[in-house]
Amino acid sequence: MITLLKNGRIYDPTSGKDGVIQDIYIKNGRIIAKPSASEKITQTYDLTGKVVMAGAIDMHSHIGGGKVNIARMMLPEYQETKKYTEPEAHVCTPNCSHNATPSTTDTGFRYIEMGYTAAFEPALMPVNARQTHLEMADTPMIDKGAYAMLGNDDYFLRMLTAKKDQKAINDYVAWILNATQSIGIKVVNPGGINAFKFNQRKLDLDENNSYYQITPREILKSLSTAVHQLGIAKPLHVHCNNLGAAGNFQTTLDTMSASDGLPMHLTHIQFHSYGTEGDKKFSSAAAQISEALNKNKHITADVGQILFGQTVTASGDNMMQQLNAKHANPKKSVIMDIECDAGCGVVPFRYKDQNYVNALQWAIGLEIFLSVEDPWRIFLTTDHPNGAPFTSYPHLIRLLMDKTFRNEAFAKLNLDAQAMSNLTSLDREYSLYDIAIMTRAGAANLIGLNDRGHLGVGAGADITIYTDQTDREAMFAKPDYVFKDGELVVKDGKVVKVVWGATHTAKPAFDIAVEKDLKDYFEKYHTMQLDSFKMSDDEISNDGRGSVIVHKNKKSSH
Amino acid sequence: MKSSTNIALPISHCCPACGLLCDDLVLNSISPVSIKNACVKGVSFFEKAFAKNTANPSVAGKPTDLNNAIQAAANILSTANHPLFAGLGTEVRGMRSVMQLAEKTDATLDHIHSEGTVCNTLAMQNSGWQTTTLTEVKNRADVILAIGTDIVSSHPRFFEKLVWNTDTLFNKPKPEVIYLGLAEKTAKLPEIMNALNALMSTKNPLHKKPDNDMISGVTIASLKQILEKLKAAKYGVVVWSTSALKFPQAELTVQSITQLISKLNETNRVAGLPLNSGDGDSSVNNTSTWLSGYPTRNRFVNGHAEYDAYHFSTKNQLNRCDALLWVSTFNAYQPPACEAPTIVIGHSNMQFEKQPDVFIPVGIPGVDHTGTMFRMDSSVAMPLKKLRDTELPSLSDVISQIEAKLA
Numbered sequence: 001m002i003t004l005l006k007n008g009r010i011y012d013p014t015s016g017k018d019g020v021i022q023d024i025y026i027k028n029g030r031i032i033a034k035p036s037a038s039e040k041i042t043q044t045y046d047l048t049g050k051v052v053m054a055g056a057i058d059m060h061s062h063i064g065g066g067k068v069n070i071a072r073m074m075l076p077e078y079q080e081t082k083k084y085t086e087p088e089a090h091v092c093t094p095n096c097s098h099n100a101t102p103s104t105t106d107t108g109f110r111y112i113e114m115g116y117t118a119a120f121e122p123a124l125m126p127v128n129a130r131q132t133h134l135e136m137a138d139t140p141m142i143d144k145g146a147y148a149m150l151g152n153d154d155y156f157l158r159m160l161t162a163k164k165d166q167k168a169i170n171d172y173v174a175w176i177l178n179a180t181q182s183i184g185i186k187v188v189n190p191g192g193i194n195a196f197k198f199n200q201r202k203l204d205l206d207e208n209n210s211y212y213q214i215t216p217r218e219i220l221k222s223l224s225t226a227v228h229q230l231g232i233a234k235p236l237h238v239h240c241n242n243l244g245a246a247g248n249f250q251t252t253l254d255t256m257s258a259s260d261g262l263p264m265h266l267t268h269i270q271f272h273s274y275g276t277e278g279d280k281k282f283s284s285a286a287a288q289i290s291e292a293l294n295k296n297k298h299i300t301a302d303v304g305q306i307l308f309g310q311t312v313t314a315s316g317d318n319m320m321q322q323l324n325a326k327h328a329n330p331k332k333s334v335i336m337d338i339e340c341d342a343g344c345g346v347v348p349f350r351y352k353d354q355n356y357v358n359a360l361q362w363a364i365g366l367e368i369f370l371s372v373e374d375p376w377r378i379f380l381t382t383d384h385p386n387g388a389p390f391t392s393y394p395h396l397i398r399l400l401m402d403k404t405f406r407n408e409a410f411a412k413l414n415l416d417a418q419a420m421s422n423l424t425s426l427d428r429e430y431s432l433y434d435i436a437i438m439t440r441a442g443a444a445n446l447i448g449l450n451d452r453g454h455l456g457v458g459a460g461a462d463i464t465i466y467t468d469q470t471d472r473e474a475m476f477a478k479p480d481y482v483f484k485d486g487e488l489v490v491k492d493g494k495v496v497k498v499v500w501g502a503t504h505t506a507k508p509a510f511d512i513a514v515e516k517d518l519k520d521y522f523e524k525y526h527t528m529q530l531d532s533f534k535m536s537d538d539e540i541s542n543d544g545r546g547s548v549i550v551h552k553n554k555k556s557s558h
Numbered sequence: 559m560k561s562s563t564n565i566a567l568p569i570s571h572c573c574p575a576c577g578l579l580c581d582d583l584v585l586n587s588i589s590p591v592s593i594k595n596a597c598v599k600g601v602s603f604f605e606k607a608f609a610k611n612t613a614n615p616s617v618a619g620k621p622t623d624l625n626n627a628i629q630a631a632a633n634i635l636s637t638a639n640h641p642l643f644a645g646l647g648t649e650v651r652g653m654r655s656v657m658q659l660a661e662k663t664d665a666t667l668d669h670i671h672s673e674g675t676v677c678n679t680l681a682m683q684n685s686g687w688q689t690t691t692l693t694e695v696k697n698r699a700d701v702i703l704a705i706g707t708d709i710v711s712s713h714p715r716f717f718e719k720l721v722w723n724t725d726t727l728f729n730k731p732k733p734e735v736i737y738l739g740l741a742e743k744t745a746k747l748p749e750i751m752n753a754l755n756a757l758m759s760t761k762n763p764l765h766k767k768p769d770n771d772m773i774s775g776v777t778i779a780s781l782k783q784i785l786e787k788l789k790a791a792k793y794g795v796v797v798w799s800t801s802a803l804k805f806p807q808a809e810l811t812v813q814s815i816t817q818l819i820s821k822l823n824e825t826n827r828v829a830g831l832p833l834n835s836g837d838g839d840s841s842v843n844n845t846s847t848w849l850s851g852y853p854t855r856n857r858f859v860n861g862h863a864e865y866d867a868y869h870f871s872t873k874n875q876l877n878r879c880d881a882l883l884w885v886s887t888f889n890a891y892q893p894p895a896c897e898a899p900t901i902v903i904g905h906s907n908m909q910f911e912k913q914p915d916v917f918i919p920v921g922i923p924g925v926d927h928t929g930t931m932f933r934m935d936s937s938v939a940m941p942l943k944k945l946r947d948t949e950l951p952s953l954s955d956v957i958s959q960i961e962a963k964l965a
Contacts, residue, residue, distance in 0.1 A: 064848070066937055072847045074682055076865045079851045103851040103863075127693075130930065130939040134650060135848045154697075154727050197698065197793070199827045211728065322823070325686075332686035337829055338937045339693040340727060346686075524725040527692040529570065532581045532940050539930075539941065543651075 001042045002027045002035055003486065008047030008465065011432050012054065013441035014454035018433045024052070026461040029486035033457045047465055050480060053436050054453050055117025055462030057443040060237075060267055060302050061384040063107050063144070064121050064135030066128045067314040067344040070334050071385070072101040075312055075348060077330075100311040100385035104138040108501075110391050112141035113493050115464030115479040118452060118501070119390075121146040122186055122237060122267065123316045126153070127341040127528075129180035129535050136503060137546045141489060143462075145447070145504035147237045148180045149316055151187035151219045152194040154340040155521055157212045166225055167511075173226040174510035175518070179534040183447060183506045183551065184234030185227050186267075188316035189241050190216035193343045196319035203241055203319070205254045216241050217258045224259035230508040231553035233448020235263035235300065240272045243320045247276040249285030256296050265446065268304025268383040269293075270365035278420055282357055284364045287422075290371030293378070300446060301372070302379035305365035305396055306358065307388035312348045314385065321345020340525065351388075359417035363410065369400055370426040375437040376445070398473035400430040435476075448551050449504060461486035500545040507550050572942050574649070574888055574924045575603035577834040577934025578692070578713050585945065597714035606890070606907060607925045613906035619913030628956065631883075631901045631916045632963035638881035638899075641665040644872040645893065647837035647886040647904065648953050649929035649942060653845040655954035656885065659961050666857035666879065668872045669842045670891065671835035674800035676867045678832050679843075679853050681812035688819050690795060690829035691935040696720045697727040698793035702735045703784060705751075705815060706744045707799035712833055713934070730792070736784055738776075744802055746774035751814035754781055758821050794828035801835045833934055837888050838923075840932035841939075884914070887922055887953050903956055921950040 005024040010017045025032045025041075035041075062068050072078075078101045102110060111119055119139075124132045124146035136144040150156050150173065159169060173185060191214060192203040198211050205216050224236040240255045242248040252272040256264070266272065269289060277283035293301055310329075315321055318335050322345060325333040329350040336344045351358040365387070372378040380397070384390035399406045407424050430438075444453025451460045463483040469475040478493035489497045515530065522530040540546045572581040576599050584594040591608050593601055615627035622630075635641055643660055646653065646669040660667055669675065681687065695702075702721065709716045721733055739747040753773040756762040769779035788794045798815055800808060815830065822828040834840050843854045850856055850863035855870040857863070868874070876882070876896050884893035886904035892911065893902055899915045902908065906919035923929035924942035932939050 069844055069847050072851055073679060073843075073853045074686060076683065076852055079863070079865070101851065104848045106851070125937075128937055128939075130941070131844070131932070131937075134845075134930065134939065138654070138849060158727075197694070197827065199792070328686070332682075332684065334682065334686050335688045335823075336937070337690045337694045337698075337827075339691050340697055341693075525693070525697055525727050527578075527696055527719060528938060528940065529581050531570070532572065 002039060004041045004044040005052065005463065005465070006044055006046050008050050008052035010052050010455060011436040012455040013433060013437045015456050024455060024463065026483070026486045029461055031455060031457055031459045031461050045481065049468065051432060051466040051468050052455070053464050054440045054455050054459070055464050055482065055484065056115055056439040057447070057449070057453055058111070058116055058119040058381065058384070058390060059379050059443040059447060060122045060381045061119045061390050062121060062123065062314050062386070063119050063139060063384070064104065065124055065132035067123070067316070067346050068101070069131070069135065070344070070346045071312045071314045072103070074332060074334055074346060075101055078310070078312070099391065100389045104135050105140060108140035108142050109495055112482055112484065112490055112495060114391070114393060114477060115466070115482050116142060117462035117464070117482070117484055118143035118145070120144070120183070120447065123188060124148050124180060124182055125316065125338060125342045125344070126176055126180045127339040127533065129182070130539070133181060133503065133535060133540055137540060137543070140498050140500055141484065141495065143452070143501040143504060145183040146180070147184035147186040147234065148176050148182035149186050149188055149342050150176060151190045151223055152192070152342045154194065155518070157191070157194060157209070157214060160214050160218060160222060161212050166222070166229065169222055170226045170230055171510040171514040173223065174230050174508040175514050177232070177505070178507050178510070181503065181505050181535050181540060181548065183504050184232065184237055185223060186237035186239065187219060187223055188239040188342070189243065189319055190219040192216070192241055192319045193316060196322065196343065197337050201319065201323070205241055205251050205258065220255065220258040220264070221260060224262045224264050228262045232506050232508060233551065233554050234446060234506070235265045237265050237267055239267050239317060243271050243317055244324060246274050246282045249273050249275055249288055252289060253292050256292055256299050259298070261298055263298050263300070266299060266301045268381065268386065269301040270304045270306065270361065270368060270387070273364050273368060280356055280416070282360065283420055284360060284367060286364045286367035286371060290368055293372050294374070300377045300379070302381040303365050303368055304381055304383035304387045305369070306351050306361045307382060307392045307395060308351045308353045308358070308362065309388070310348070310350045311385045311388055312346060314344070314346045316342050316344055318343035318345040321347050353412060354414050356414050356416050359414035360420055362413065363417060363421035363423045366399060366406065367421065367423055367426065370428045375434045376442045378438065379443060379446070380438045394473045394477035397435060397476045398471070401435065401472045403427060403429050447504070448506065448554065450551070502547045502549045503540050504549050504551060506553065508553050569943065571945065572924060572940050573600040573603065574931055574942060575599040576713050576836050577840060578715055578719070579931055579933045579940045580715055580719070581940060599714055603888070607922050609907060613908065613919040615919065616913070616917045618915060624918065624951065627916050627918045628959045629963055631918065632960045632965070634881050634899045634901055634915060635663050635883070635960065636965035638663065640879050641881040641883060642872065642875045642879035643667050643883045643885065645670050645884045645886045645891065645904070646842050647888045647891065649838050649841050649923045649931045650845050650939070651929055652885070652887065652923065652953035653838070653842050654849065655957035657846065657849045659957050661858045661861055662961060662964060664858050664860065665883070666870050666875050667846065667855070668870055668875065669839050669854050670837055670886070671801065671839045672854045672871070674835050675839050675843055675854050677800040677803065677809045677812055680809035680867060681816055685813055685816060687816040688823055688829055690831055691937045692720055692933070694829070695795050695831060696723055698730065699733045699795040700730055701787050701791040701794040702733045703788065703794065703796045704735065704737050705796065705798040706739045706747055706802040707797065707833060708737065708740060709797060709833065712799060712801065712835065734787065736787065738784065743775055745805055747803065748805070748811045748814070749774040750776055750781070751811055751818065754785065755814060755818050755821070757781055757785055758818065788822055788828055789826060791826060791828060794822065795831055796828065797831045797833060799833040831935065837886070838931065840934060840936050841930070844932050844936060885953065887920055903953060906950060918956050919950060920953045920956055921948060926950050927952045
């Protein structure tokens with residue numbers, strides 16, 4: 001069984017191919033070299049004039065786990081799909097879907113229909129790992145993976161206070177990755193979620209958690225070192241302190257130095273790029289942040305663009321969500337402390353284009369996109385659903401690729417916000433090649449998915465084929481074909497075959513002796529046993545649908 | 559027909575008898591069965607599970623083989639337009655298969671304990687809430703206010719595990735436990751909670767009343783005292799149980815409780831802890847939510863989910879449905895009386911006043927097969943182990959086979 005994709009125009013940044021006409025051969029779910037003349041081609045797709053890219057990878061999207069399900073539960077009104085005849089904002093287009101809390105089935109379908117073949121849940125709470133994987137297992141069509149949250153759990157903070165050596169920290173971090181079936185480590189408001197339980201309401205980078213007398217900077221240093229020394233491909237995923245607060249850009253700049261030059265990823269950086277200038281004491285610090293990103297090559301970031309309309313913010317950062325709850329729209333929120341592990345805050349939001357702050361948030365995100373020079377170090381996200389539902393990606397791609405479209409939207413925004421943004425002076429338009437870097441090659445490279453995000457021989461045949469259109473939104477909203485592991489699963493934007501995808505993990509080795517102290521800790525302080533906490537491969541694969549893929553570590557530095 | 563092989567070694571095990579899902583039970587299932595660390599509910603659950611049973615599948619009260627029973631169930635569901643799937647005493651895997659069958663048959667779904675679940679959901683959907691989980695309670699709580707519940711009746715090891723524990727992460731004192739609105743006072747809780755909320759505002763005229771004035775049987779002085787304790791708490795926990803709030807619009811009382819918690823959090827840390835009722839209610843509610851987008855009480859119409867916490871209740875649907883599928887795998891609960899053809903899938907000890915059209919005994923999750931269950935606080939999902947080999951199929955096996963045979 002060999003499938004031939006003939007004559008397509010290939011955008012494959014991993015191999016430097018920028019619009020090269022080339023044939024692709026697929027066999028057993030993989031891309032193969034041109035077979036010998038004696039091998040039979042079973043199926044041929046003529047892709048003359050079509051744009052061919054690897055399947056897109058969303059490196060940060062809240063698709064499963066406690067807070068996502070809480071959002072669904074709290075907001076049944078969101079399930080009513082809005083029609084374009086009632087646009088949420090002046091800049092809405094037909095592809096602005098506002099279903100912020102899709103079911104697992106809808107999540108998988110909407111992703112694959114846009115040509116995305118993988119999405120990564122960035123905030124798996126270790127104690128909630130089983131639920132996260134249950135939801136991802138019920139998400140069809142795409143591959144999945146998760147970053148486990150550490151840095152607010154009392155076990156880790158006790159280790160830091162007790163001045164445990166880096167090796168002990170590394171063993172714990174590696175153990176967490178194994179036990180929770182995750183591929184990366186995330187830290188949310190380092191130390192802050194924990195501090196909130198002691199009634200601290202704010203925590204700066206160099207401020208102590210009042211109980212542990214530990215600063216966020218120390219947490220970041222310890223975790224980024226562990227991730228690096230263990231050889232985990234995905235750099236530490238950092239949700240900085242002070243999310244959403246005016247003036248927080250200084251925290252973000254300072255955070256870039258906290259890893260002492262080791263790789264670190266700053267997530268939804270738009271929410272962390274706010275100054276305090278102007279009458280309203282809220283301004284864009286996109287220029288400072290972009291400049292720092294351009295300079296600090298060890299830092300990567302995803303944007304967390306906001307788009308206008310109704311959504312919900314679901315975050316581990318209950319400290320900041322407690323403050324944000326006063327802006328909730330509709331007025332309700334769920335704030336939780338969870339298992340001496342972390343917490344969560346779910347707050348519905350309605351971003352309005354005539355609201356000064358919201359309009360400026362929109363502009364700040366785009367300013368960052370257009371000012372960060374290296375598309376390999378900046379990623380296209382809306383922090384689904386926090387900035388906007390992931391279904392708005394085609395709209396966002398058009399904003400990046402089409403200056404006229406962008407400036408027309410800008411002209412409809414709150415006038416005070418327009419006065420505070422330099423967006424229209426940024427002439428850059430992303431190319432198809434840039435988009436392929438941000439949403440494919442760069443994302444795969446960042447997470448360490450060696451056989452995804454590219455179209456080279458040996459790659460998994462996750463392939464998306466578009467009709468080249470000047471309306472980039474229409475183009476990216478509805479691919480002609482999507483292949484998942486070599487099978488045609490979407491035709492003309494509609495699912496034609498249901499598949500289940502795999503779960504990507506990293507499982508660095510660790511000293512099993514780490515479990516001795518953990519077992520004691522669980523028995524004394526937890527309300528479940530260590531064995532119940534750990535997730536086995538079977539729990540993901542035993543229903544015959546899911547499977548676990550383990551990615552090799554990068555060469556460890558120790 | 560039930561030959562069973564019991565696993566010889568005593569193993570540590572998770573008990574699905576209540577929402578605490580204690581996983582430190584040590585069970586030896588070779589006769590005589592011995593159970594360590596189990597509470598009265600747990601012992602009763604496992605004793606019933608291990609009781610000798612002789613149930614066979616039956617159609618119209620006559621024993622038959624599994625295949626015939628499955629075919630008969632499929633026949634009923636194939637001709638039904640508005641089936642009701644009720645009881646739903648199952649865990650995550652069972653619920654996933656039930657949801658899939660419901661989508662195919664346009665069924666309405668309701669859980670046996672959803673009256674209580676829905677009260678909490680409605681309050682949460684109206685104003686949200688601020689809550690906590692068991693390990694936080696164990697390590698942080700210094701004041702516990704129990705509203706309308708003694709906690710132990712429904713969650714027997716709550717105090718042993720979470721209140722009287724001597725090991726805590728932060729060397730906190732044992733919490734002070736305050737009970738409010740127990741027994742006959744429960745019906746007065748709407749007024750009592752309103753008074754507590756009113757007293758949170760210093761401007762409220764209630765403050766001008768004498769301290770020994772009574773509000774629904776409680777002195778203003780003692781209400782003020784409760785508030786002072788909660789305000790002084792380092793980490794206060796407010797526990798309630800909707801199953802105890804047996805009066806109309808109880809969700810408003812839950813909202814009153816969560817409002818109080820929210821107000822207290824403006825200055826110090828206080829969190830809510832709603833208790834659940836069991837039979838997989840948290841598991842069913844969560845699974846339903848991620849699969850359909852909606853929590854408990856929903857239905858499928860032409861494969862699309864719809865949600866209505868009131869209309870889709872078992873009580874409202876029993877006379878409207880044209881088939882009833884009753885599921886009860888943890889306990890041998892009988893189905894409610896229903897005119898429509900009735901299929902029962904559940905605990906093999908089930909006895910019937912009126913024989914259902916189809917009865918299919920299935921294994922008990924956590925005894926006869928593995929499974930996954932959500933704890934009362936929903937943040938933790940626990941793996942259930944298999945304790946013995948039996949010939950009883952699992953609920954999901956049976957449901958999948960019914961689905962495969964739908965006309």
